[in-house]
Amino acid sequence: xxxxxxxxxxxxxxxxxxxxxxxxxxxxxxxxxxxxYVHHLVxxxxxxxxxxxxxxxxxxxxxxxxxxRSLDGGHGWPRGWRGLLLTAVGIAAGFTLGDPLAxxxxxxxxxxxxxxxxxxLLITVAAGAAAxxxxxxxxxxxxxxxxxxxxxxxxxEAKLKLLEAQLEPHMLFNTLANLRVLITLDPPRAVAMLDRxxxxxxxTLGGSRATRHPLQEEFARLDDYLALMGVRMGPxxxxxxxxxxxxxxxxxxxxxxxxxxxNAIRHGLEPQVEGGELRVSARRESRADGDWLLxxxxxxxxxxxxDAEAGEGAAAGAAGRAGGGFGLTQVRERxxxxxxxxxxxxxxxxxxxxxxxxxxxxx
Numbered sequence: 001x002x003x004x005x006x007x008x009x010x011x012x013x014x015x016x017x018x019x020x021x022x023x024x025x026x027x028x029x030x031x032x033x034x035x036x037y038v039h040h041l042v043x044x045x046x047x048x049x050x051x052x053x054x055x056x057x058x059x060x061x062x063x064x065x066x067x068x069r070s071l072d073g074g075h076g077w078p079r080g081w082r083g084l085l086l087t088a089v090g091i092a093a094g095f096t097l098g099d100p101l102a103x104x105x106x107x108x109x110x111x112x113x114x115x116x117x118x119x120x121l122l123i124t125v126a127a128g129a130a131a132x133x134x135x136x137x138x139x140x141x142x143x144x145x146x147x148x149x150x151x152x153x154x155x156x157e158a159k160l161k162l163l164e165a166q167l168e169p170h171m172l173f174n175t176l177a178n179l180r181v182l183i184t185l186d187p188p189r190a191v192a193m194l195d196r197x198x199x200x201x202x203x204t205l206g207g208s209r210a211t212r213h214p215l216q217e218e219f220a221r222l223d224d225y226l227a228l229m230g231v232r233m234g235p236x237x238x239x240x241x242x243x244x245x246x247x248x249x250x251x252x253x254x255x256x257x258x259x260x261x262x263n264a265i266r267h268g269l270e271p272q273v274e275g276g277e278l279r280v281s282a283r284r285e286s287r288a289d290g291d292w293l294l295x296x297x298x299x300x301x302x303x304x305x306x307d308a309e310a311g312e313g314a315a316a317g318a319a320g321r322a323g324g325g326f327g328l329t330q331v332r333e334r335x336x337x338x339x340x341x342x343x344x345x346x347x348x349x350x351x352x353x354x355x356x357x358x359x360x361x362x363x
Contacts, residue, residue: 010056014049019132021048024127031119043102049093050101051128091128095121106359172201196224201252216248216283218257222280225258229265236275239264249281250363251291253334260297260357262351263328268301269304276300276354284363291363300354304347335361 025040033039059067062078077087099120175197182190219241226239257280269276279298284291328345335343343361350356 014052017048017052017130018045018125022043024048024123024359028123039106040106045092046102046232047098047126048131049123050098050167051124052131053088054093055086055090060088062086087128091125094128095124098124138333175228175245181230189231189253191233193228196228196231212251213254215250215252216243218252218254219243219280221281222257222261225261226278233265233275234272236272237269238276239276239278240280241281242281244282245285247284249295250282252293252295253338256331256334257295257297259328259331260359264297264299264301264355264357268303270298271302285360289362292360293363295359296348297357298354300350300352303353304349304355331359335359 004299021044022041025037027041028044029035029037059078062082066080066082067078082224123351171291179190179193179197182193221239226237230237244253261278261280262279277300279296281296281298283294283296285294286292328347332345333346339361344356344358346360348356
């Protein structure tokens with residue numbers, strides 16, 4: 001949503017009214033052909049712009065609660081009788097003051113006596129009513145568009161919160177299962193892992209439930225999670241987080257990268273006795289349709305199944321290898337909710353062994 005500029009909006013409306021006045025001047029010249037077009041244009045502009053100015057200024061005096069909702073965040077058109085009263089006052093002011101002003105600008109203050117004042121009034125009322133109806137219809141349409149956009153935004157936010165609520169217990173259950181194994185095999189490490197888990201839950205579950213947060217917070221959460229996994233895997237897990245300063249404030253959904261990291265550890269690094277390295281990076285890429293954010297999770301683990309194809313097929317194959325498709329499915333759904341079909345989640349084999357998980361979406 002763009003920031004509303006009342007002066008730019010007023011200028012745009014004034015230009016529209018001026019074009020409308022030029023059309024009205026063509027009509028009035030047909031009624032009074034003894035005057036040239038410029039004569040009628042000056043009169044039409046004076047009456048029309050004065051009418052518009054009174055209405056434009058007057059609508060800002062009406063409380064926003066009694067106005068239609070504006071799509072760009074500005075002051076919308078007054079609802080009900082307030083809009084009708086404002087239109088009537090504007091037309092009266094335009095007719096009363098506009099005709100003398102036009103005579104003064106033309107240097108013929110008394111030229112108005114050659115015209116039928118009642119017909120002039122009728123034309124002014126008809127033109128003012130038509131222009132006001134146009135702006136009223138536009139304001140009402142903008143209000144409906146704003147309500148639809150708000151409803152769609154609320155639905156997307158609710159869906160994102162539901163997906164996040166499904167991801168957090170999934171991660172917690174996996175960690176508790178690992179903790180159960182450590183309690184039997186290595187109690188001191190189990191205690192250290194429990195302390196890390198306690199700190200992680202305090203930092204994440206007690207935080208904001210917003211549908212997006214800065215990318216730096218996502219990386220901070222990953223750092224906590226990798227520290228938690230490092231207690232269990234020890235030196236078998238080596239990790240690197242690479243986040244450029246310019247991308248730290250980019251908003252992303254919470255828990256966007258963690259399922260990919262969890263998938264890389266569980267299906268890539270853990271099956272290897274020697275473990276491996278995990279690298280998470282963020283980059284900005286300029287494309288023909290604008291800037292994109294590229295997030296990569298690269299591991300030197302076991303790699304994808306031999307029969308898996310790159311792209312979506314690889315993601316499905318790697319997930320199905322050990323039943324770990326839940327996190328990838330949730331990430332893909334969250335990306336689709338935010339960015340539609342433009343977002344990408346792709347798993348591809350690395351040339352030297354391992355897997356690269358790529359998330360890409362437009363900024």
